[in-house]
Amino acid sequence: MFKNTLDYAIQLDKEDKLAHLREEFHIPKDKDGNDWLYFTGNSLGLQPKKTRGYIQQELDDWANYGVEGHFEGETPWLPYHEFLTDKMAKVVGAKPLEVVVMNTLTTNLHLLMVSFYRPTKKKYKIVIESDAFPSDRYAVGSQLKFHGFDTEEGLIEWKPREGEELLRIEDLENIVEEEGDEIALLLIGGVNYYTGQYLDLKKIADIGHAKDCVVGIDLAHGAGNISPKLHKSGVDFAAWCTYKYLNSGPGSLGGLFVHEKHADNKELPRFAGWWNHNKETRFNMRQPFDVMDGAEGWQLSNPPILSMAAIRASLDMFEEVGMKDLREKSEKLTGYFEYLIGQIETDRIRIITPSNPKERGCQLSIQVKNADKNLHKKLTENNIITDWREPDVIRCAPVPMYNSFQDVFKMVEILKDLL
Numbered sequence: 001m002f003k004n005t006l007d008y009a010i011q012l013d014k015e016d017k018l019a020h021l022r023e024e025f026h027i028p029k030d031k032d033g034n035d036w037l038y039f040t041g042n043s044l045g046l047q048p049k050k051t052r053g054y055i056q057q058e059l060d061d062w063a064n065y066g067v068e069g070h071f072e073g074e075t076p077w078l079p080y081h082e083f084l085t086d087k088m089a090k091v092v093g094a095k096p097l098e099v100v101v102m103n104t105l106t107t108n109l110h111l112l113m114v115s116f117y118r119p120t121k122k123k124y125k126i127v128i129e130s131d132a133f134p135s136d137r138y139a140v141g142s143q144l145k146f147h148g149f150d151t152e153e154g155l156i157e158w159k160p161r162e163g164e165e166l167l168r169i170e171d172l173e174n175i176v177e178e179e180g181d182e183i184a185l186l187l188i189g190g191v192n193y194y195t196g197q198y199l200d201l202k203k204i205a206d207i208g209h210a211k212d213c214v215v216g217i218d219l220a221h222g223a224g225n226i227s228p229k230l231h232k233s234g235v236d237f238a239a240w241c242t243y244k245y246l247n248s249g250p251g252s253l254g255g256l257f258v259h260e261k262h263a264d265n266k267e268l269p270r271f272a273g274w275w276n277h278n279k280e281t282r283f284n285m286r287q288p289f290d291v292m293d294g295a296e297g298w299q300l301s302n303p304p305i306l307s308m309a310a311i312r313a314s315l316d317m318f319e320e321v322g323m324k325d326l327r328e329k330s331e332k333l334t335g336y337f338e339y340l341i342g343q344i345e346t347d348r349i350r351i352i353t354p355s356n357p358k359e360r361g362c363q364l365s366i367q368v369k370n371a372d373k374n375l376h377k378k379l380t381e382n383n384i385i386t387d388w389r390e391p392d393v394i395r396c397a398p399v400p401m402y403n404s405f406q407d408v409f410k411m412v413e414i415l416k417d418l419l
């Protein structure tokens with residue numbers, strides 16, 4: 001078992017075969033040059049040192065080739081998004097045909113709902129988690145309204161039971177069992193942003209499909225964190241961002257997944273632009289719209305290459321390391337973090353996140369009774385970057401690519417002192 005000493009944390013870092021990756025990131029520092037203890041990869045991942053070079057290459061190609069950069073240079077812009085597809089597909093457990101990088105998360109959720117939220121008078125309701133991320137709640141609310149339904153009446157919340165924080169799959173089963181005939185769509189966060197709970201995507205898909213409901217997943221807190229196996233899960237669609245665990249920079253583009261079973265369904269209603277038109281005839285102009293197969297068939301515009309260059313830099317790192325090793329370290333690192341928190345002698349602390357490593361990613365949501373935002377402020381003053389959620393929860397994500405066992409040890413020591 002683990003030990004609660006700095007020497008032991010140092011030992012774990014020595015044994016960590018991924019420890020060298022930390023050197024490949026810019027770790028922010030305080031004014032005296034000390035590294036921050038950065039635990040907010042769940043919000044914005046740190047910058048890989050190689051990102052600058054990838055973006056610089058595209059700036060150089062633009063400087064050297066102008067518009068010809070679409071065809072010239074090492075990574076021509078015309079097919080640029082294709083350079084990302086295979087690697088992104090591996091990160092989320094999908095087939096390349098099922099994945100594309102485009103737009104940003106909420107935009108992609110809307111575009112997917114254009115195709116997959118097709119309400120009828122009788123079957124129109126949408127299920128979300130009661131603690132869904134606000135943007136998702138607003139998005140589904142506006143979709144209901146757009147189709148002429150009442151936002152409150154049309155929305156069903158999958159809630160934790162009284163006195164609990166975590167969701168129980170059997171409660172979703174009951175909702176769908178009882179109201180499934182009226183439900184058109186389940187839109188669920190694969191890893192809940194607040195509790196860090198990683199839900200069983202296959203079970204959710206099976207529950208929804210048993211009653212002919214479409215199943216979509218928001219994977220913002222999952223991509224690059226857990227290994228979701230999107231294809232096998234059978235969910236109809238998913239969308240995620242790349243600025244959290246995928247370290248691709250603020251506001252960077254998102255990823256989109258449409259299951260293979262819908263890949264060649266040209267009858268699915270969708271919005272169109274030149275980028276989801278058949279790439280063989282895209283530049284022939286005056287062609288009737290001919291939609292592409294697979295996830296690429298949801299693109300609209302030619303994409304921003306500079307943002308994609310940052311994603312390419314990050315995905316190259318994921319490709320090199322592989323999700324298997326990352327997950328292995330992640331489970332150990334978060335397990336050590338959980339163990340150390342458990343060693344603090346206080347009844348003020350409770351971890352909301354599931355203790356089973358299979359039901360969480362790297363994030364722990366720590367509830368501190370009788371604490372207020374002052375605690376978060378004090379942590380920040382001590383170089384510990386975490387994220388505070390009212391009324392009393394600190395979200396902390398030790399990220400296996402750049403956080404160390406010493407990071408979590410030092411963090412818990414300071415938390416203990418502050419309490």
Ligand SMILES: Cc1ncc(COP(=O)(O)O)c(C=O)c1O
Binds near residue numbers: 104105193
């Ligand atoms: C779960 C979840 N959904 C949606 C969003 C919104 O993302 P975007 O601003 O890229 O649309 C976020 C942002 O953090 C999120 O965490």
